[in-house]
Amino acid sequence: MPLIELVNVTKRYGNVTAIKNLSLKMNDGEYICVLGPTGSGKTTLLKLIAGIVKPDSGEIYIDGRLVNDVPPQERNVAYVPQYYALFPHMSVIDNVAFGPLSRGFSREEAYKVSMQMLEMTKLAWRANSFPHELSGGMQQRLALARGLASGAKILLLDEPLGALDARLRVELRYKLRGIAKKNKLTTIHVTHDQEEAMVVADRIVVLRNGEIQQEGPPSQVYNEPKSIFVAHFVGGANFLEGFVAEVDQYGSWIQLRNGFLLRVNDVNRVVGERIVVMVREEKVEVIKGARRREEINLFPGAVSEVSFLGDFVSYSITLDNGDKVSSRMPSVFGLKRFGIGERVYVRLKPENLRVYPYPPQGLYKELEVI
Amino acid sequence: MIKYICDVIIRETRMKSVFPSRNNGSMRKLIRKLDELSSRDSIKYLVYASSILFFFAFILLPPIIGILENISQVETILHEPNLLARANAAIIQSFFMAFIIATLDLVAALPLAWFIVRSRIELAHIIDTMVDIPFLIPTAALGYSTLLFWGRPDGISRIFGVESLVPEGFLLVFLLHFSFSYPVIVRVMVGELLNYKEVYEIAARTLGAQPLTAVRTITLPLLKPGIIASFLLAFARSLSETGATVMVAGQWENGPVFLFRVIDMVGLPEHLKSSVLVYVSSILIFTSTILFFLISLLAPKFRFPIRRVFPSIERRLSSSKIIRFRNGLTLLVFLLVVLSPSLFIALPMIGALIDGTLGEALVGSGPWGEFWRSMTISYAIGSLSTIVNIIFGLPAAIVIARRKLGGATPIFKALISIPIIVPSIALGVSLRLFWGRYYFLHEFWILLFSHTTITYTYFVESMAAAMESIPLEIEEVASTLGAKPLTIFREITLPLTKYSMFSGAVLVFTRALGETGAAKAVARTKEFWTTPILLVNWIKDGKITGSQKALSVGLYIILSFIILLALRLLTRRRK
Numbered sequence: 001m002p003l004i005e006l007v008n009v010t011k012r013y014g015n016v017t018a019i020k021n022l023s024l025k026m027n028d029g030e031y032i033c034v035l036g037p038t039g040s041g042k043t044t045l046l047k048l049i050a051g052i053v054k055p056d057s058g059e060i061y062i063d064g065r066l067v068n069d070v071p072p073q074e075r076n077v078a079y080v081p082q083y084y085a086l087f088p089h090m091s092v093i094d095n096v097a098f099g100p101l102s103r104g105f106s107r108e109e110a111y112k113v114s115m116q117m118l119e120m121t122k123l124a125w126r127a128n129s130f131p132h133e134l135s136g137g138m139q140q141r142l143a144l145a146r147g148l149a150s151g152a153k154i155l156l157l158d159e160p161l162g163a164l165d166a167r168l169r170v171e172l173r174y175k176l177r178g179i180a181k182k183n184k185l186t187t188i189h190v191t192h193d194q195e196e197a198m199v200v201a202d203r204i205v206v207l208r209n210g211e212i213q214q215e216g217p218p219s220q221v222y223n224e225p226k227s228i229f230v231a232h233f234v235g236g237a238n239f240l241e242g243f244v245a246e247v248d249q250y251g252s253w254i255q256l257r258n259g260f261l262l263r264v265n266d267v268n269r270v271v272g273e274r275i276v277v278m279v280r281e282e283k284v285e286v287i288k289g290a291r292r293r294e295e296i297n298l299f300p301g302a303v304s305e306v307s308f309l310g311d312f313v314s315y316s317i318t319l320d321n322g323d324k325v326s327s328r329m330p331s332v333f334g335l336k337r338f339g340i341g342e343r344v345y346v347r348l349k350p351e352n353l354r355v356y357p358y359p360p361q362g363l364y365k366e367l368e369v370i
Numbered sequence: 371m372i373k374y375i376c377d378v379i380i381r382e383t384r385m386k387s388v389f390p391s392r393n394n395g396s397m398r399k400l401i402r403k404l405d406e407l408s409s410r411d412s413i414k415y416l417v418y419a420s421s422i423l424f425f426f427a428f429i430l431l432p433p434i435i436g437i438l439e440n441i442s443q444v445e446t447i448l449h450e451p452n453l454l455a456r457a458n459a460a461i462i463q464s465f466f467m468a469f470i471i472a473t474l475d476l477v478a479a480l481p482l483a484w485f486i487v488r489s490r491i492e493l494a495h496i497i498d499t500m501v502d503i504p505f506l507i508p509t510a511a512l513g514y515s516t517l518l519f520w521g522r523p524d525g526i527s528r529i530f531g532v533e534s535l536v537p538e539g540f541l542l543v544f545l546l547h548f549s550f551s552y553p554v555i556v557r558v559m560v561g562e563l564l565n566y567k568e569v570y571e572i573a574a575r576t577l578g579a580q581p582l583t584a585v586r587t588i589t590l591p592l593l594k595p596g597i598i599a600s601f602l603l604a605f606a607r608s609l610s611e612t613g614a615t616v617m618v619a620g621q622w623e624n625g626p627v628f629l630f631r632v633i634d635m636v637g638l639p640e641h642l643k644s645s646v647l648v649y650v651s652s653i654l655i656f657t658s659t660i661l662f663f664l665i666s667l668l669a670p671k672f673r674f675p676i677r678r679v680f681p682s683i684e685r686r687l688s689s690s691k692i693i694r695f696r697n698g699l700t701l702l703v704f705l706l707v708v709l710s711p712s713l714f715i716a717l718p719m720i721g722a723l724i725d726g727t728l729g730e731a732l733v734g735s736g737p738w739g740e741f742w743r744s745m746t747i748s749y750a751i752g753s754l755s756t757i758v759n760i761i762f763g764l765p766a767a768i769v770i771a772r773r774k775l776g777g778a779t780p781i782f783k784a785l786i787s788i789p790i791i792v793p794s795i796a797l798g799v800s801l802r803l804f805w806g807r808y809y810f811l812h813e814f815w816i817l818l819f820s821h822t823t824i825t826y827t828y829f830v831e832s833m834a835a836a837m838e839s840i841p842l843e844i845e846e847v848a849s850t851l852g853a854k855p856l857t858i859f860r861e862i863t864l865p866l867t868k869y870s871m872f873s874g875a876v877l878v879f880t881r882a883l884g885e886t887g888a889a890k891a892v893a894r895t896k897e898f899w900t901t902p903i904l905l906v907n908w909i910k911d912g913k914i915t916g917s918q919k920a921l922s923v924g925l926y927i928i929l930s931f932i933i934l935l936a937l938r939l940l941t942r943r944r945k
Contacts, residue, residue, distance in 0.1 A: 052846045071409060072849035079850040085843040089865045098861070099851035150851045 009058030033197035036207035078147030086131035099150025258321035274358035283352035284327035408856035421765035436804030446645035460628035483559035505553035508884035513614025515715035538620030562596030613886025651796035719924030771837030798891025836870030
C-alpha cells in the first residue's frame with residue numbers, strides 16, 4: 001500500500017487554481033523530488049499533504065487513512081519550509097524539542113531524542129545557541145533535526161537548499177538524502193533546480209500549472225521527456241520546427257526551414273504534420289568538416305557564441321537555414337575549440353532526436369517557465 | 371555524554387517554564403484539556419465568533435444605536451438659531467484646528483524624527499527619550515502645565531514682563547494641541563525611518579542627486595504611508611481632546627469644549643440640552659468617520675512633486691550651514707513649544723511639596739478625599755477596561771492578522787478603527803444615550819463600557835500588527851510538529867508578540883486613565899468622577915488653591931509614571 005496517495009485533488013485560491021485534479025502515489029521510504037517552475041503548485045502540494053491547506057475536492061490518504069479533515073498536528077509529517085521557520089525566541093535545543101514535547105513526550109525523553117538529532121546533524125555543540133547565531137547551512141540542518149525529532153515518518157522539504165550558496169547546496173543535498181534514507185523516511189523534496197532533483201530523487205514529478213506533466217525515475221524523465229515543456233525544463237535542449245515530409249517503415253523525413261531535411265526514427269507521424277524536433281545539447285556534435293557530404297543530418301553553419309563552463313564548452317551555432325542550435329561538448333585537454341564566426345558542421349544522430357506535435361499555443365508559449 | 375548534556379540543558383533551558391512539568395499534574399491536565407479543545411473547529415469558531423460579537427455588541431453598535439434612536443431630538447435645536455449657530459461654529463472649529471495641527475505638526479516633527487534617526491551624536495538619543503514625555507503625561511495635566519507656562523504670570527510671561535504672554539483662547543489651544551500631537555508624529559516617523567532602506571537614497575546620491583533632492587524625490591514618496599498615518603493620528607488626537615482644551619480654551623470653543631460646557635450648563639432645559647448633545651455628537655461622529663475614510667482613500671493618490679529637480683537651489687539648501695540651522699530651529703521648537711510647557715508643572719509642584727499641601731493630601735483632608743476617590747475610580751476603570759480588552763481583543767487581533775474573515779477582514783479592520791477616529795466626548799454622549807436606558811446598569815459599568823469602547827482599537831491594532839509580523843509559516847510548522855492551536859498560541863505566537871501585548875495594554879491603560887471627554891459625558895454624579903474630570907473642575911474652581919491644583923496634577927502624573935515604569939519593568943523581566 002502506498003504511504004501517501006492523492007486522488008483527483010484540486011485546490012483553488014480565489015480564481016487561481018493551484019492544483020488541478022492531481023493524482024499521485026508515494027511509497028514508503030521513497031525519495032521524491034517535485035520539480036516545477038515558480039507558481040506551478042509545488043508548495044501547495046506540500047501544504048496539502050501537511051494539512052496546512054485543505055483540498056477543495058479530491059482525497060488525500062496517509063497510510064491508507066483519509067486525512068482530508070485531519071489537522072496538521074495529527075498527520076505525523078514534518079514540514080520544512082524554504083526559510084526554515086525556526087522559532088526565533090527558542091534556542092537550538094528548544095526548537096528541536098518542541099515537536100516531541102508537543103506530541104506528549106516527557107521532557108527527559110524529548111531532550112534525549114533532540115540531542116540525538118542534533119548529534120546526527122552535527123549541531124549538538126550549538127545546542128544553546130539561538131537560530132540567528134547559526135550560519136545558513138546550520139539553520140538548514142537545524143530545521144531538518146527539528147522535523148526528524150518530532151518522530152514523523154514523512155518529511156516535506158520546500159526548497160530546502162534554496163537559501164544556501166552553490167557550494168554548500170551541492171554538499172548538503174547528498175547529506176539530506178543520506179539522512180532521509182538512513183531514517184527510512186518518505187521524503188517529498190520540492191525544488192526548481194533540475195540538477196538537484198536528478199541527484200537526490202528516486203523519482204521525479206514534474207509539475208506545471210498545478211498538473212503533473214511527467215513522473216518517473218530521473219534518467220527516464222531526462223532521456224524520455226513526454227512533452228516539450230519537460231524536455232525544456234529538465235536539462236538543456238534544442239527545438240527545431242518543421243513539417244513531416246515523408247514517412248517510411250524506419251522513420252520520417254522532416255523538412256526544416258529553407259529546405260533542410262532531417263531524418264528521425266519516429267514512424268508514427270503523418271505527412272504534412274507540423275512538428276517540433278528536440279535534441280539535447282550534449283547530443284549535438286560540432287565538427288570542422290564533413291567526412292562525407294552525402295551523410296544525413298549534417299548541417300552547415302557558423303559559430304555565433306562560445307562559453308567556457310569549466311568541464312564543458314558551450315557553442316551556439318547559427319545554421320545556414322537560420323535555425324539556431326546549442327551544443328555542450330566536454331572540455332577535454334587538447335581538443336580543438338572553435339572560434340566565433342568559424343564555419344562548422346552540426347551532426348544530429350536520428351536516435352538522439354525526439355519528435356513532438358507542434359503545440360497548439362505555439363512553441364514560445366510552451367517553453368515559458370513562469 | 372548525551373545524557374549529561376541533556377541534564378544540563380533541561381536544568382538550564384527556558385523550556386521548563388514553557389511546557390508544564392509532569393509533576394505539576396493538575397495544571398498539566400488542564401492545559402492538555404484546553405489544548406484538546408482548541409483543536410476542535412467548533413471551539414475555535416466559538417472563540418472568534420464571541421470576539422466579533424463582542425465588538426459589534428459592545429463597541430460598534432451601542433454608539434450608533436444610541437445616536438440613531440435619539441436623532442429625532444435634533445429638531446429642537448433647529449428652532450434655537452443662536453444655539454445652533456454656536457454649535458455649528460464649534461464643529462467647524464474642531465475640524466479647522468485638527469487640520470492645522472496635523473499639518474504644522476507634520477512640518478515641525480518630521481525634521482526632529484530625521485535628526486533622531488540620522489544624527490550620530492549622543493544628543494539624538496537624549497532627544498529620542500525626551501520626545502515621549504508629553505505623550506506620557508495625561509492630557510488634563512498637560513493642559514494645566516501649558517496654561518501655567520504660557521498663560522500665567524509665573525510662566526514664560528515673567529521674562530516678557532507681561533501678565534499672560536498667550537491668554538486663554540485659540541492660540542493657547544493651538545500650542546497645547548501642537549505639543550501633545552507632536553510626539554505621535556515623531557514616534558511614527560522615527561519607526562518609518564528606521565525601517566526605511568537608506569540604500570535607495572544612497573543610490574540616488576551616487577547618481578548625482580543633492581541630499582535634499584534625494585530626500586524629496588526618493589525618501590519622502592517612499593515614506594508616504596507613514597506620513598499619512600501620522601497625519602491621521604495627529605488629526606484624531608486634536609479632534610478628540612477635551613479635558614485639557616477646556617482648561618485653556620477661554621471664550622474659544624470647538625465641538626468637544628462646547629459639549630463639555632453644555633453638559634455643565636445650568637438653566638438649559640433638559641430636552642434642549644439633550645437635543646444639542648445629539649446634534650453635535652452625531653455630526654462629529656459621522657463627519658469625522660467619513661473624513662477619515664476619505665483621507666485614507668484619497669491621500670495615497672497624492673503624489674509628491676518629483677519630476678522637477680532644482681540642482682542649484684537644492685545644493686544650497688543641502689549645505690551643512692542650512693542643515694545646522696534646520697536642526698537648531700527644530701530643537702528650539704521642540705524644547706520651547708513642546709517640552710518646556712509639558713514639564714513646567716514641576717515648578718509649582720515642588721512648591722506644593724514644601725508648603726504643607728502634601729501633608730493635607732496624604733491624610734485626605736479637605737478636598738483631597740474626593741481626589742483620592744477619583745484616583746481609585748480612574749485606576750479601577752483603567753485596569754478593568756485593559757483586562758476586558760485583552761480578553762476580547764486578542765481573538766479579534768488573530769481574526770485580523772490571520773484573515774479569518776477572508777475578504778471581509780479589511781472591512782472588519784476598518785470598523786475597528788472607528789472608536790479612535792471620532793471625538794471621545796461625542797462617543798461618550800452616544801454611549802450614555804445607549805447604556806443609560808438600561809436603568810439596572812450602575813453608573814460605574816457605563817463608565818467601564820465607554821472606556822472599553824474608546825480604548826479597544828489601541829489594543830487590537832497593536833496586537834494585530836505584531837501578529838502580522840510573524841510569518842505564518844512559523845505557526846504552520848509548529849502545527850505539523852504536533853502542536854495544538856492553543857499550544858502554538860502559548861509557545862510561539864504569544865512569546866513573539868508579548869512585548870506588543872504589553873505595549874498595547876499600557877496604551878489602553880494610559881488612554882483610559884487620561885480620558886476626559888467620554889468620562890464627562892457618561893459620569894453624571896460627582897461620586898463617579900474620574901481624575902481628569904476632577905482636575906478640570908479643580909482648575910476652574912476658585913476655591914482650590916494654586917498649590918492644591920499643582921500638587922493634584924503632579925500626583926496624577928507621578929502615579930501614572932510609576933504604573934508605566936512598573937509595567938515596563940515587568941515587560942523587561944519577562945522578555
